[in-house]
Each structure stands twice: as C-alpha cells, then as structure tokens.
Amino acid sequence: MATQDGGSGPEDTRKQRPAVPGIRSAVARRVRYPKPRRFFTAGREHTEVDVLEVDVETDADFPIAGTGPALFVGDVALIDSERVGERRYRFFAPASTPLAKDASVALGRAGSGIPRPETPRGLLRLEWSADGSR
Numbered sequence: 001m002a003t004q005d006g007g008s009g010p011e012d013t014r015k016q017r018p019a020v021p022g023i024r025s026a027v028a029r030r031v032r033y034p035k036p037r038r039f040f041t042a043g044r045e046h047t048e049v050d051v052l053e054v055d056v057e058t059d060a061d062f063p064i065a066g067t068g069p070a071l072f073v074g075d076v077a078l079i080d081s082e083r084v085g086e087r088r089y090r091f092f093a094p095a096s097t098p099l100a101k102d103a104s105v106a107l108g109r110a111g112s113g114i115p116r117p118e119t120p121r122g123l124l125r126l127e128w129s130a131d132g133s134r
Contacts, residue, residue, distance in 0.1 A: 020118040021060035021087070026071070026105045028054045029129035030095055039080065039094055050095035054078065054126070058087045058107070070115035073126055074103035079110035101128055 029052070036047035054071060062069045062083075071078040071091045076099060078091040093099070102125045106117035 019063070020069075020107045020109065021058035021062060022119055023105055023107055023124050024057040024059055024087075025127070026054055026056045026073075026124060027127045027129050028052055028073075028099060037092065039092075041094075046094075048094045048096075052093045052095055052097055052099060054091040054093075054099075055084070056089045056091065056105075056107075058089070061087055062089065062107075067109040067111040070108040070110040072104075072106040072108060072115075072117045072121070073099045076103075077108075077110075077115045079115060081110075099126065102126065 031051050031053050033049050033051055036049050037051050038045060038047055040046075054073065056069075056071060068079070069081055069089055069091075071081070071089075076093075076097060078093050078097075080092040081089050082092075084090045104121045105124050105126050106119045106121045108115045108118045
C-alpha cells in the first residue's frame with residue numbers, strides 16, 4: 001500500500017518557493033564611510049570604513065519569505081544587503097573582498113542554509129563605476 005506525505009517533503013517545498021528575479025544590472029564601487037560599517041566574517045564581528053557597494057537592479061522584486069537576496073559575483077557570495085527602491089538592492093562587502101572586474105553575477109537566497117545561485121550565471125557581468133558615485 002502506497003503512503004502519501006501530503007506534499008510536505010523537501011522537493012515540494014522547493015517547487016513552491018517564488019522564483020528569484022533576473023538581474024538587469026550590477027554596478028560596483030568603492031566607498032569610504034565616515035562611520036565604520038559592521039560586518040560578520042566566520043562568526044566574528046568587525047568594522048570597516050572602506051566598503052564595496054554593488055547596486056543591483058532586478059526585473060521584479062525579490063520574494064521575501066524568511067530569506068533575503070544573495071548576490072554571487074564569480075565565486076563570492078554577498079549576503080549583506082538592503083532594498084533601496086523598487087526592484088533595486090544594494091549589497092555590501094569589505095573593500096578587501098576580491099570581486100573580479102567582469103565577473104559573472106547571479107542571484108540566490110540567503111538565510112535558508114548555504115546560499116547558492118538560482119539565476120543563470122554568465123548572462124550578466126559586474127560593471128565598476130568609474131567615479132565611485134552612486
């Protein structure tokens with residue numbers, strides 16, 4: 001006799017999650033903050049005044065349901081972010097974070113285990129702002 005699980009297995013959960021939006025643009029810049037920004041690396045808090053900001057425009061708002069966006073720049077995952085407008089997000093990292101010029105970018109989710117890309121890689125590349133302005 002077959003048993004039914006009512007659709008509550010992990011596979012069904014993945015199918016029901018809203019899709020991660022596509023990326024329209026990703027522009028990085030170095031910014032020097034007058035007041036240090038807090039970061040957590042390997043569970044330890046530290047502050048930085050030299051920060052990388054990556055502004056991302058998406059084709060839809062990110063579906064927030066207990067998770068937030070994660071931006072993948074090459075093999076680096078950025079999970080510190082804030083929503084700065086409709087379909088616009090700003091990701092933060094210490095300036096020492098190695099973000100390669102022209103690296104591929106992808107979006108995923110943070111806050112639900114190890115972040116992984118959920119949008120195709122290689123379709124869009126990271127741009128760098130020439131003047132560091134927002």
